[in-house]
Amino acid sequence: MSLTTTPTGPGRPGSEVPPAQLTALDAARGSGVGSVPGREGARRRRSGHDVAITATGALALAGVVATVWLGLWVTPPDRFMGNLVRLLYIHPSIAWVMYICYGVAFLASLLYLWPRTRSLRFDKLAGASSEVGVVFTGLTLVTGSIWGRPTWGVWWTWDPLLTTTALLFVLYLGYLAVRRIPGEPEVCARRSAIAALVAFVDVPICYFSVLWWRSLHQAPTVADPITGKTYIHGSMAWTLLLSFVTFTLVYAWLVARRYRLFVLAEREGDEGLVLAIEERRAESLQGRS
Amino acid sequence: MWRDALLVAGKDLRIEARSKVGLGQVVPFALVVVLLFGLALGPAAGRGSVLSLAAPGLYWVAVLLATVLAVQRSFAIEALDGASDGLKLSGLDPAGIFVGKAAAVCGQLLALEVVLAGAVALLYDRHLAGGLLLVASCLAATVGLVSVGTIYGVVSSGSRQRETLLPLLFFPMVAPILLAATKAWDAALAGTPGRGTGWLDVLAVFAVAYLAMGTVAFGPLLEDA
Numbered sequence: 001m002s003l004t005t006t007p008t009g010p011g012r013p014g015s016e017v018p019p020a021q022l023t024a025l026d027a028a029r030g031s032g033v034g035s036v037p038g039r040e041g042a043r044r045r046r047s048g049h050d051v052a053i054t055a056t057g058a059l060a061l062a063g064v065v066a067t068v069w070l071g072l073w074v075t076p077p078d079r080f081m082g083n084l085v086r087l088l089y090i091h092p093s094i095a096w097v098m099y100i101c102y103g104v105a106f107l108a109s110l111l112y113l114w115p116r117t118r119s120l121r122f123d124k125l126a127g128a129s130s131e132v133g134v135v136f137t138g139l140t141l142v143t144g145s146i147w148g149r150p151t152w153g154v155w156w157t158w159d160p161l162l163t164t165t166a167l168l169f170v171l172y173l174g175y176l177a178v179r180r181i182p183g184e185p186e187v188c189a190r191r192s193a194i195a196a197l198v199a200f201v202d203v204p205i206c207y208f209s210v211l212w213w214r215s216l217h218q219a220p221t222v223a224d225p226i227t228g229k230t231y232i233h234g235s236m237a238w239t240l241l242l243s244f245v246t247f248t249l250v251y252a253w254l255v256a257r258r259y260r261l262f263v264l265a266e267r268e269g270d271e272g273l274v275l276a277i278e279e280r281r282a283e284s285l286q287g288r289s
Numbered sequence: 290m291w292r293d294a295l296l297v298a299g300k301d302l303r304i305e306a307r308s309k310v311g312l313g314q315v316v317p318f319a320l321v322v323v324l325l326f327g328l329a330l331g332p333a334a335g336r337g338s339v340l341s342l343a344a345p346g347l348y349w350v351a352v353l354l355a356t357v358l359a360v361q362r363s364f365a366i367e368a369l370d371g372a373s374d375g376l377k378l379s380g381l382d383p384a385g386i387f388v389g390k391a392a393a394v395c396g397q398l399l400a401l402e403v404v405l406a407g408a409v410a411l412l413y414d415r416h417l418a419g420g421l422l423l424v425a426s427c428l429a430a431t432v433g434l435v436s437v438g439t440i441y442g443v444v445s446s447g448s449r450q451r452e453t454l455l456p457l458l459f460f461p462m463v464a465p466i467l468l469a470a471t472k473a474w475d476a477a478l479a480g481t482p483g484r485g486t487g488w489l490d491v492l493a494v495f496a497v498a499y500l501a502m503g504t505v506a507f508g509p510l511l512e513d514a
Binding site: 210213 | 437440441444448449454457458460461462464468469472494495498502506513
């Protein structure tokens with residue numbers, strides 16, 4: 001039952017697996033694990049990446065702590081909005097990250113579809129970025145709602161920006177569902193990349209039609225949350241700026257971690273097959289001996 | 290490409306003429322939806338009632354729901370007896386297959402929209418005015434709907450959860466169509482078609498964008514399905 005059995009030769013007498021199948025399995029093992037020097041090199045490279053990811057994570061954490069401290073304790077309450085203004089230190093930056101997420105996912109999908117730059121790395125990047133994007137879209141909607149209730153008196157309003165964000169949320173939930181359709185990696189990647197482009201084209205059409213839909217009734221009474229900027233200066237402006245930098249770092253860290261998880265899941269799939277084959281082989285040998 | 294499109298559309302329409310799934314199930318379903326809206330928002334009818342005011346929106350929601358069923362049916366017939374392999378090996382132009390399948394669904398939906406418009410006029414007590422704008426917006430909206438539906442129909446046909454996946458993908462995508470078509474109908478029924486022509490442009494832009502996208506993307510998607 002041990003996983004570290006000595007490899008058996010193809011077609012060894014007494015084995016239950018027919019020879020032809022064994023050679024195929026051996027080929028699968030060869031492609032899955034790769035030669036030993038190659039793995040060592042990859043490990044060394046990875047450790048360099050790990051340091052960069054950990055550093056980004058540490059910086060992001062420090063930034064979050066500093067943003068919380070500045071936002072909740074150092075900065076004064078706003079003359080008009082009072083303590084509500086503190087929500088504006090995170091809401092615009094979360095929304096900003098959301099745009100980065102979908103922008104990166106779109107570019108990565110485009111690069112995957114372009115024959116010269118086709119690589120599964122771009123597919124993983126698109127997947128990681130859009131997953132983080134959906135989380136940040138949810139956060140944008142929630143923080144916006146919490147801010148909207150005391151400010152506008154309602155949790156929700158059919159403002160073009162809000163409506164488009166809500167549609168973006170469900171659009172990309174659908175995209176993530178497409179990513180989970182099983183299949184060959186290349187097939188899945190191509191399907192997902194096309195779905196990402198199809199969804200992305202819809203975003204401006206949504207935005208402008210909702211904008212127009214609203215403007216036929218009344219001019220949006222809702223100010224863009226970012227226009228709060230005109231009232232702020234000094235420590236408030238610095239806190240807002242810091243939060244933009246911080247959340248961008250949080251984004252980079254999350255995407256790097258998610259990307260890593262895609263790579264590991266892929267390797268688990270490859271090596272899991274080899275391990276299962278070896279285990280099965282050991283069982284059949286034990287049964288015979 | 291156009292010859293291939295005609296062949297595929299003819300095949301799909303012939304299957305529909307023989308099986309009558311659209312006539313026997315999709316059209317009754319849409320009528321059920323119209324009745325359900327009546328139950329939810331009634332029983333007051335006549336001018337100024339909620340049903341009468343909301344008639345354009347309810348009409349288009351019913352059309353959207355029916356579109357999902359029609360698209361699902363359009364890809365269900367390819368799933369049987371290895372028909373999709375036959376389609377891939379037929380050597381037909383993928384763009385032609387896309388246009389053909391979309392055109393077949395489009396034809397069925399336009400017929401359904403005529404029936405549904407009658408039902409809405411009758412049950413929600415709304416006089417169908419502004420005929421030209423109504424027809425034009427129906428045409429543009431339906432082309433947009435079936436283009437998106439056919440793209441996502443083939444995307445989701447590779448999935449085992451295609452029945453639940455297609456609506457999730459389809460409805461958010463066609464939100465602009467629902468908006469624009471409702472507004473165009475609103476303007477036409479209110480007797481002010483001038484306000485609706487802009488919305489007709491939105492529908493046309495959407496239809497052209499996704500028709501073009503489908504003709505390009507359908508080939509690779511069909512191969513993978």
